[in-house]
Amino acid sequence: MKLVLGHLYPDLMNLYGDRGNFIALQKRCEWRGIDVDLRRVTVGDDVNFADFDIVFVGGGQDREQEIVWSDLGRHRDDLARAVEDDVVVLAVCGGYQLLGHYYLTPGGRKIAGLGILDLHTESHSSRLVGNVVCRSEYLPAPGTLVGFENHGGRTHLGPGVAPLARMVKGHGNNGRDGTEGAVYRNVFGTYLHGSLLPKNPHFADVLIARALQRHHPGAELEPLGDALEWRAHRAAAALAGVRG
């Protein structure tokens, strides 16, 4: 078995160590004997999203994000087709915002997004920062997600997406409605960045399993020895003041 992992704009959208998510996906495939083909896609590259099983896009700074938004527009239809075909996408922070309808800058300028997720984002001068614990029905037991958020954007979900999780501790999408992230088909958007997947191994495995099941219906993942990962998961929850 083989999975093709596409890392979009690794040179621009890699703020806050999002690279950790990519390493986690790669290693957890390799430990199970699943071959991994890594492809990096950046500005100006030609890309066919149907070639990928999992697409990852991380967060960037405003300046770098604008470079990406102007480049990714030309791939919009191709990416939308791949999403309808159940390609797995994990989009974090800026990458998450980019998949929505639009992003309203602090200066009131509206930057069009790709419109793949039914949501929009308004920028705010105060940032939502801190450790996060939330609970997701998309994950097997214990169902908790732990991580760190740091975003100025307030994201509001439309009826076409479901929230990825409900907040236990932290701010989430907008600090008001208790939701975090968004899910549509196999697309997962979240504000939890950096070392999200390494200490949420069940989330990493959900992404890998969904990618495999597209071509191998009923495929199950071999369990791995994740004692260290769960220790980090529980420690992160405890630091946020939650029993994990």
Added chain:
Amino acid sequence: MGLRRLAGSIAGKVAIAALRRVGRAATTAPGRVVLGLDPDFIGSVTGDARRVRTAVTGTNGKTTTAALMESCMRASGWSVVRNSSGANMLPGIASALVERVTAAGRIDVDAVVAEVDEATVPGLVRAMAVDVFVVTNFFRDQLDRYGEMDRTVAYVRRGLENFGGSTCLNADDPLVADLAPSVKADSTVFFGIDPLVDDDEGTDVELAAGVDTQFCPRCGGRFVYTHRVYGHLGDYHCPDCGWSRPRRHVVGRELPGKGTGVALEISFARGESIEVNLAIPGIYNAYNAVAAAAGAHASGVGLDDIRVGLEGFSGAFGRMEVLDIGGRELVLALSKNPVGFDQILGAVVSDDEAAAVVLGINDGHADGRDISWLWDVDFEMLCKRPDIRVSCAGSRAEDMAVRLKYGGIPAEGLRVEGDLASSVDAALEGVVEGRRVYALLTYTALLQLRSGLQRRGLVREMWRG
């Protein structure tokens, strides 16, 4: 002199004495007391300095560069006050000053060297008449505090816009060099390094996670590097808008080294040059030395004194500080962001005497509460040395351990424990005499470990360090 300043000074002195009696380092609290009583304290007291008021900022190398500048000034026979403990916001700077205030409420020094946090630059420029400002580099650091690196750069830019002295800027760092148009003074000194080996060979730019900036800050175009020293430092130009590395006035050319330190030929604007054998290792310390040479030169220190000052310097507090503990060497290294961490790990894996490494990772406010940056550090290089025993400690020991596991460092037998002091003790016990233990620590972990060692009488008190 105002009564307010005298009252502030006395209160600060009392606070220092009280804290020391209970065994705590007086790094910021006295300054907070003084500034509460006399908000103008820093400006009025530094006005007494006879020759020069200097400041150093940037992500990495602030403390070492400031210490090297002090060393050059002392070689010139000057007396110097510096915030040597690394407490680099206004209360930390005020604490260092109040320590040196005389009974008459004055400071009797030739020069002030202030290491200053990037976000505090506008505040310092308002508080003190800085004559010489040195900017070392901009890398990602403590992002949850400042949001984004662009904002960090903006703080420094805002400070320098209101500044009339001379500015020493790292020309090899495009984010620093780009500050030049914001600087009012026409006396900008650009410095840089020409390394001995061109490290660019075989570097996959996309894989180099430590590279923060590959894009032109002026137009967003992709930089072309004719050579790279490390990270995004090097000789860059932008094909889109034509901007390129500015011409440099102070250049350190690396020479084939003798011993563990770096040898440099530092040339200055008027064609004069000095040869310097640094006692401290690593190309990042070569940058610190050239930054300090530029700053000291702009302050009026002569070239021969700069040479003596740079050569006589053996390490700043917690920056590869070597301690002898019962015949075993413990090396303390502040490791707080990917580029700095990579440099230090490189030094560790190339040290044949290295036997153990303790990675002490805290997520306190001063460390940056987000530890995602651990995933941008190249811990994979520890795989080259399976003989080095690794342990993880601090409030984020578990995250550190997971990072090592995914970096291919065997997780079995890996010691993971919150308590830093006992991890370090265990590492030292497991090492034969003559071998070395490295403790790579975030800022609060460094302070914790050091004050523990101090209580046990194993290191000098920090404020005398």
